[in-house]
Amino acid sequence: xxxxxxxxxxxxxxxxxxxxxxxxxxxxxxxxxxxxxxxxxxxxxxxxxxxxxxxxxxxxxxxxxxxxxxxxxxxxxxxxxxxxxxxxxxxxxxxxxxxxxxxxxxxxxxxxxxxxxxxxxxxxxxxxxxxxxxxxxxxxxxxxxxxxxxxxxxxxxxxxxxxxxxxxxxxxxxxxxxxxxxxxxxxxxxxxxxxxxxxxxxxxxxxxxxxxxxxxxxxxxxxxxxxxxxxxxxxxxxxxxxxxxxxxxxxxxxxxxxxxxxxxxxxxxxxxxxxxxxxxxxxxxxxxxxxxxxxxxxxxxxxxxxxxxxxxxxxxxxxxxxxxxxxxxxxxxxxxxxxxxxxxxxxxxxxxxxxxxxxxxxxxxxxxxxxxxxxxxxxxxxxxxxxxxxxxxxxxxxxxxxxxxxxxxxxxxxx
Numbered sequence: 318x319x320x321x322x323x324x325x326x327x328x329x330x331x332x333x334x335x336x337x338x339x340x341x342x343x344x345x346x347x348x349x350x351x352x353x354x355x356x357x358x359x360x361x362x363x364x365x366x367x368x369x370x371x372x373x374x375x376x377x378x379x380x381x382x383x384x385x386x387x388x389x390x391x392x393x394x395x396x397x398x399x400x401x402x403x404x405x406x407x408x409x410x411x412x413x414x415x416x417x418x419x420x421x422x423x424x425x426x427x428x429x430x431x432x433x434x435x436x437x438x439x440x441x442x443x444x445x446x447x448x449x450x451x452x453x454x455x456x457x458x459x460x461x462x463x464x465x466x467x468x469x470x471x472x473x474x475x476x477x478x479x480x481x482x483x484x485x486x487x488x489x490x491x492x493x494x495x496x497x498x499x500x501x502x503x504x505x506x507x508x509x510x511x512x513x514x515x516x517x518x519x520x521x522x523x524x525x526x527x528x529x530x531x532x533x534x535x536x537x538x539x540x541x542x543x544x545x546x547x548x549x550x551x552x553x554x555x556x557x558x559x560x561x562x563x564x565x566x567x568x569x570x571x572x573x574x575x576x577x578x579x580x581x582x583x584x585x586x587x588x589x590x591x592x593x594x595x596x597x598x599x600x601x602x603x604x605x606x607x608x609x610x611x612x613x614x615x616x617x618x619x620x621x622x623x624x625x626x627x628x629x630x631x632x633x634x635x636x637x638x639x640x641x642x643x644x645x646x647x648x649x650x651x652x653x654x655x656x657x658x659x660x661x662x663x664x665x666x667x668x669x670x671x672x673x674x675x676x677x678x679x680x681x682x683x684x685x686x687x688x689x690x691x692x693x694x695x696x697x698x699x700x701x702x703x704x705x706x707x708x709x710x711x712x713x714x715x716x717x718x719x720x721x722x723x724x725x726x727x728x729x730x731x732x
Contacts, residue, residue: 322395327427330395341400347376351429353437354381364440370591372406375598379408384418391415422451434601441465448481462487469522477615482603488522489607490593508556513539518546529614
């Protein structure tokens with residue numbers, strides 16, 4: 318049962334999902350995780366087909382995010398699919414237009430299953446740092462595919478610089494059958510292994526990971542040899558008395574050749590995307606073996622989610638800040654813009670700091686002024702003759718003039 322929503326929002330999508338689930342009669346709580354797919358319009362069909370096939374083994378809610386290119390107004394179109402081919406899960410297809418392309422995490426967040434793990438898968442060119450991607454921050458596991466890039470090995474190397482626990486790549490998932498077969502071949506008694514060789518097509522990231530895994534586990538040197546493919550065509554381990562050779566020239570059937578034992582044919586087909594995705598959905602904890610192989614292949618990696626230059630900047634100690642006097646701190650507080658009703662408190666703190674600074678600086682200022690100012694001689698007592706001479710030179714003081722009372726006016730008598 319399908320339902321299309323045009324120019325909608327997250328709340329309307331969840332309401333339509335509940336109504337569609339009730340209408341189709343599907344089980345509401347039969348899903349174990351949320352699978353988020355970040356794909357383009359040309360990639361989403363094959364990605365959804367693989368996700369639906371993997372959901373038969375791991376029932377899940379599939380949320381496919383498609384960022385539509387071009388300049389347009391912000392809009393969200395959704396498609397809800399429940400039942401039919403999606404009987405064991407639910408599918409939400411979200412098409413983001415305009416500025417909503419940068420807000421995919423806020424739209425996907427309400428659609429995650431509560432109390433269930435989240436896995437994010439990028440079928441095409443994924444982000445350079447999956448653990449720092451907005452959608453990657455919502456997930457416990459993040460899956461990329463280096464084979465979708467034009468330079469798979471370089472793409473894998475770039476992501477290894479910022480590798481975090483929980484990151485993985487389909488280049489590692491593709492060599493699981495090879496690792497299983499090699500481990501089974503070495504379960505039997507064998508002589509000391511002195512070297513190895515991996516044959517694969519040019520610029521094959523899976524071959525690089527397989528060679529690094531053998532070097533890390535067997536502590537030997539493994540050479541790479543380029544062939545016409547497809548993919549990995551053979552692995553050879555050299556011992557003191559012979560060799561262990563696995564060849565797969567057609568990409569379907571492999572032959573195990575071991576010195577002193579009969580040859581055996583082993584099915585080793587190249588797996589489709591749905592099988593790779595189903596394997597990644599089986600375990601949602603960090604893959605420690607992959608982490609060690611990445612370190613072996615590309616050298617000592619920095620701490621999870623941190624680039625080497627950022628790590629160096631963090632380890633560099635910063636100089637301690639210069640200590641400020643009380644007067645300087647008071648001036649800084651006075652220059653700081655006040656907020657709300659804290660102006661009286663700032664004024665009081667400023668006055669108090671100024672008084673304390675003045676009290677501390679006053680003794681030193683007085684001491685400096687005493688040292689700098691010249692000493693004045695004491696005044697000498699004057700003799701009687703000098704006093705008389707000064708009295709003669711002083712101008713005589715005039716006596717104050719007496720005030721004359723105004724004459725009283727006598728009224729004339731009239732005749």
